[in-house]
Amino acid sequence: MDNKPANNFLYNIVAEDLAAGRVNQVVTRFPPEPNGYLHVGHAKSICLNFGLAEAFGGECNLRFDDTNPEKESPEYVASIEEDVRWLGYQWAGEVRYASNYFQQFYDWAVHLVEQGDAYVCDLNAEQAREYRGTLTEPGKNSPYRERDVAENLDLLARMKAGEFEEGSRVLRARIDMASPNMNLRDPILYRIRKVAHHQTGSEWCIYPTYDFAHGQEDAIEGITHSICTLEFEDHRPLYDWLIEHLPVPSRPRQYEFGRLNLNYTVTSKRKLKQLVDEGVVAGWDDPRMPTISGMRRRGFTPRAIRKFCEMIGVTRSDGVVDVAMLEHAIRDDLNENAPRAMCVLRPLKVVLTDYPADQVEQLAAPAHPSREDLGERALPFGRELYIDAEDFREEANKKFKRLVLGKRVRLRNAYVIEADEVVKDADGNVVEVRAHTIPGTLGNDPEDGVKPKGVIQWVSAAGGRQATVRLYDRLFTHESPDKGDNDFMTLVNPDSLQVVAGAWIEPGLAAAKPEQNFQFEREGYFVADRREHSEAAPVFNMTIGLRDTWNKG
RNA sequence: UGGGGUGUCGCCAAGCGGCAAGGCACCGGGUUUUGAUCCCGGCAUUCGCAGGUUCGAAUCCUGCCACCCCAGCCA
Numbered sequence: 001m002d003n004k005p006a007n008n009f010l011y012n013i014v015a016e017d018l019a020a021g022r023v024n025q026v027v028t029r030f031p032p033e034p035n036g037y038l039h040v041g042h043a044k045s046i047c048l049n050f051g052l053a054e055a056f057g058g059e060c061n062l063r064f065d066d067t068n069p070e071k072e073s074p075e076y077v078a079s080i081e082e083d084v085r086w087l088g089y090q091w092a093g094e095v096r097y098a099s100n101y102f103q104q105f106y107d108w109a110v111h112l113v114e115q116g117d118a119y120v121c122d123l124n125a126e127q128a129r130e131y132r133g134t135l136t137e138p139g140k141n142s143p144y145r146e147r148d149v150a151e152n153l154d155l156l157a158r159m160k161a162g163e164f165e166e167g168s169r170v171l172r173a174r175i176d177m178a179s180p181n182m183n184l185r186d187p188i189l190y191r192i193r194k195v196a197h198h199q200t201g202s203e204w205c206i207y208p209t210y211d212f213a214h215g216q217e218d219a220i221e222g223i224t225h226s227i228c229t230l231e232f233e234d235h236r237p238l239y240d241w242l243i244e245h246l247p248v249p250s251r252p253r254q255y256e257f258g259r260l261n262l263n264y265t266v267t268s269k270r271k272l273k274q275l276v277d278e279g280v281v282a283g284w285d286d287p288r289m290p291t292i293s294g295m296r297r298r299g300f301t302p303r304a305i306r307k308f309c310e311m312i313g314v315t316r317s318d319g320v321v322d323v324a325m326l327e328h329a330i331r332d333d334l335n336e337n338a339p340r341a342m343c344v345l346r347p348l349k350v351v352l353t354d355y356p357a358d359q360v361e362q363l364a365a366p367a368h369p370s371r372e373d374l375g376e377r378a379l380p381f382g383r384e385l386y387i388d389a390e391d392f393r394e395e396a397n398k399k400f401k402r403l404v405l406g407k408r409v410r411l412r413n414a415y416v417i418e419a420d421e422v423v424k425d426a427d428g429n430v431v432e433v434r435a436h437t438i439p440g441t442l443g444n445d446p447e448d449g450v451k452p453k454g455v456i457q458w459v460s461a462a463g464g465r466q467a468t469v470r471l472y473d474r475l476f477t478h479e480s481p482d483k484g485d486n487d488f489m490t491l492v493n494p495d496s497l498q499v500v501a502g503a504w505i506e507p508g509l510a511a512a513k514p515e516q517n518f519q520f521e522r523e524g525y526f527v528a529d530r531r532e533h534s535e536a537a538p539v540f541n542m543t544i545g546l547r548d549t550w551n552k553g
Numbered sequence: 554u555g556g557g558g559u560g561u562c563g564c565c566a567a568g569c570g571g572c573a574a575g576g577c578a579c580c581g582g583g584u585u586u587u588g589a590u591c592c593c594g595g596c597a598u599u600c601g602c603a604g605g606u607u608c609g610a611a612u613c614c615u616g617c618c619a620c621c622c623c624a625g626c627c628a
Contacts, residue, residue, distance in 0.1 A: 007567080033628055068627060125626055134624055136555045170626055180556040182624055191626035210628050234557055234623050256558090258621095263564085269628095311576060313566050315559090318621060322564045325577050335590060342587095369590075401588065410586050443586085455586045521587045550588040 008314035010255055014052055014225060023224040026058030030084065030091070031214070033065045034076035034198075036269030037284040037291045038083045040305070040326070041260040047309035048257065049227055050089040061221055062091035066099050067213045069197040077198070079284070083292040088302045098213045099199040101220055105208045106160065108216060108246050109171055109189060113152045117245050118189060119145055120155035121172045128170075131177070132185050138178035139185045145174065159192055162205045166192045171206075175241065183238045187211055215239040219248035226252045229259040230318060258318040264474045265290045265323060266482050280492055281475070287541050288475045288496050298472070299517055299527030299543030304333040323474070327544050334517055334525040334543065339367040339374050342412060342457040343520040343540070344504040345469060347386040350458070352417065354436040355383040360462045363442070365413035377508050380463035381414050386504045391456040392433055394422060401454030408438065408452040412521060416441035416452050457521050459504040467505045467538035469526065471498040503540075510538045522546065 017023045028049040032042060053060035062084055066072050081095065112118035121144045123131060133139030147155075159169055171190035179185055189212040194205045218226045226239075233256045243251060260267065266275075267290055275281050275289070285293035295305065308329035312321050360382040367374040391402040391409075403409040408418045416438040423432035438446045445451050473496050481488040512518070512528040519525050524545035533539040 031628095035628080065628070071627075128626075129624075132624060134555085137624095138555090139624090167626065172626095182556080185624085188626050193626085207626095209626075214628090228628095230558070231622055232628085236557095258559085311565075313576095315566075317559050317566095319559095319565065322577065325565070328577060331589090340587080369585090369587080399588095412586060414586090416586090445586095452586085454588075457587080519587085519589085522589075523587090524589095546587075546589050548588070 008257075009316070010048065010052060010225070010227060010257065010314060011055065013255065014056055017224070018056060025224075026053055026056045027061070027092075027222050027224045028053050028058065028227060029061040029063050029096075029218065029221060029223050031063045031065045031217070032080050033068065033071070034073065034080060035068070035071040036076060036273050037079050037293055039267050039269070039272060039292065040262060040265070040290045040295065041267040042083075043087065043292055043305050044260045044309050044312070044314075045227070045229075046084060046087055046089060047306055048314055050084075050091075051309075052225070052227075053092075058224075059092035060089070061093070061096050061223070063096035063217060063221070064098065064199075065210070065214065065217070066097055066197070066199060067208050067210060068193075069195050069207065070193065072198055074198050079293060083296075086296060086302060087292065087305060096217070096221060097199050098208075098217050099197060101213075101217060102200060102204055102208070104220065105213060105216060106206075108248075109156065109208075109212070110153065111246060112173065112189070113156055113171075114149060115245065116149060116174065118171055118173050119147050119152050120159065120169055121145070121186070122169050124167055128188075132182070133177070135182070141177050142172070142186065145186070156190075159190065159206050160204075162194065164192055166194055168192065173212075173238075173241070175238075181234055181237055183211070183235050184241070187238055211235060211238050212242065215242050215252065215254070216246065216248060218252035218254075219243060219246075219250045222250045223252045224250075226254045228254060228256055230256045230316065231259075232256055256316065257314050258316055260312065261318065261320040262290065262323050262326065263320050263479045264476050264481070266476065266488050268482065271482060271488060274489070275475075275492075278489070280489070287470070288472055290475075296515075297527075297530050297541065299334075299515075299525060299541055300330050301333050301337075301517065304330040307333065320480070330544055331525065331547065334519060337371075338517040338519045338525055339377075340365075340369070340521050341377070341509050341518045342379075342459055342506045343467070343469065343509070343523060343526070344386045344388050344457060344459050345471075345500050345523065346389040347502065347504050348389040348392055348430065349432045349461075350385050350387050350417070351432060351434050352383050352385070352437055353420070353434050357383050359383070360460075363414055377506070379413060379506060380460045382460050382462035384461035385411075385458050386461065386464065387411075387433075387456055387458045389430075392419070392430070394430070398453075402456050403433070403435075403454075405433075408446070408450065410441075410452045410455040411458045412455050414442065414458070416446055455522075457523075459506050463507045464504045465507060465510045465538060467503050467509070467540060469500040469503040469540045469542065470529075471500060471542045472496060473498075505538060505540075509540075510535050512538070512540075517543065519546075 030049045050060045121142045170188045172186040175184045177185045190206045287298035363379040364376045394405045417435045419435045421434045422430045477493045478491040481491045525543040526540040529539040
């Protein structure tokens with residue numbers, strides 16, 4: 001893969017900061033909350049944060065922003081670590097957790113109270129909302145805003161000690177209830193949650209909010225460029241306010257970029273979780289999911305995902321990327337690197353009447369048309385074989401470049417054959433084609449000059465194996481499944497999964513290792529299922545079909 | 554009607570006062586034992602709109618318009 005650094009506005013900012021000596025080494029972080037599996041949008045953030053550190057010889061931390069125990073779990077922590085590693089990135093040192101710093105945050109909360117910059121507020125959620133005002137009207141000061149330091153300190157300590165009920169009190173910063181920026185209207189710093197935390201157990205019953213945690217985590221870790229998405233832009237003044245009012249060890253800066261939106265796709269942990277919980281898909285790693293683990297199981301490669309992130313760029317404008325770009329990235333990678341093989345999805349038996357019943361030839365074919373380093377594969381060839389039912393017609397016009405009764409076609413990597421007659425069942429369906437080989441056509445055109453118009457894949461009954469092949473289509477039928485009034489759950493594509501139980505695969509394919517990618521010639525790219533494939537019972541998932549300009553329209 | 558953002562080809566995206574990169578998609582043509590790949594060619598006299606400054610503007614100024622985000626004790 002090429003290493004030319006992506007040229008985006010953040011890259012330029014880092015370059016300038018380094019050149020101007022504002023920072024000696026760039027330190028970034030990828031800060032997911034472990035409340036779901038990572039998706040393609042996170043891949044963009046991962047590539048950005050790790051990529052920036054990589055490009056400038058800096059470091060990138062993996063930090064779980066685990067400030068809300070109610071939605072988080074160790075399962076998510078484990079999956080996130082696995083996904084980041086799979087994408088090919090290594091975080092600096094140990095994995096970090098916001099929860100590692102809970103004591104420090106608490107001490108800083110006390111510091112704020114002592115400075116008169118924070119207070120304990122007894123308003124409940126509903127009252128707090130009323131006091132907050134609206135977008136166009138200023139808020140009102142809380143009646144508890146002028147409590148003295150001693151009382152605030154006492155109350156805060158008792159909140160921590162578990163003396164108060166959930167929701168009865170919060171710690172708030174004392175900033176400006178009339179600020180046009182809602183985030184500055186005395187934002188909540190701590191709330192009472194009497195639930196166990198996946199990392200700290202029952203040690204705490206008060207938890208810091210995102211705002212009271214994020215900037216301080218960055219400062220503790222010496223993050224120089226704290227990169228987040230656009231919706232946090234309004235939080236930056238608060239981020240800075242906290243950094244300025246606290247004795248933090250460093251001065252991180254926040255920068256925002258536009259999150260990734262993909263058409264025909266939903267990228268929201270909440271919605272993806274709903275698809276999983278309601279059984280629309282088989283799990284977070286269902287190959288139809290835009291999760292990193294789903295794409296992995298679908299057959300995407302880390303290289304393709306990174307290439308895709310490079311292609312889409314990083315800006316502050318929010319657009320919707322055409323999923324065709326993602327598809328291009330994976331096709332491009334697999335075309336270059338995936339070994340070729342033959343698979344017949346809708347088997348139609350062909351009997352070569354001139355070929356001896358007891359004869360089986362061992363043919364050899366290159367694993368890749370241009371990558372000689374990928375070697376060769378063995379293809380047994382015998383009297384009975386299977387071709388795709390769609391590759392045969394009793395009659396057809398000249399645009400049909402496959403097998404037609406009385407005409408010739410080339411069997412890929414083997415002989416040219418000519419169809420003589422068909423055998424039909426009681427319903428008139430063609431169940432067998434009887435044909436003969438054209439002598440001397442292994443590696444050569446027919447001597448009589450009658451060249452076949454097309455080439456089709458095939459699998460010999462002798463040596464061939466059967467397999468389960470899963471064909472996928474987009475999960476949603478609508479371009480913007482979750483935009484506006486659309487209810488994404490009603491826009492799920494009922495035909496997003498098609499299971500082909502009796503496909504025929506060439507012999508070598510059964511021995512494929514899980515997660516090995518192939519191109520099934522003339523069909524598309526497929527991968528041996530990571531979890532269910534075995535030599536005894538082969539299972540392949542379609543990653544993406546080949547471009548098809550013939551079937552178009 | 555408050556605040557913060559964004560508007561360059563169907564989509565993504567360079568460009569930062571000197572006369573519109575690139576990718577995806579699409580449309581032609583060539584090669585081909587994958588209707589794939591590959592190759593060649595086409596694809597914005599125009600940069601949300603309207604004024605202004607300038608020899609010269611997508612790039613500067615002014616005013617509009619459109620869209621996105623913010624009223625969780627979510628992140």
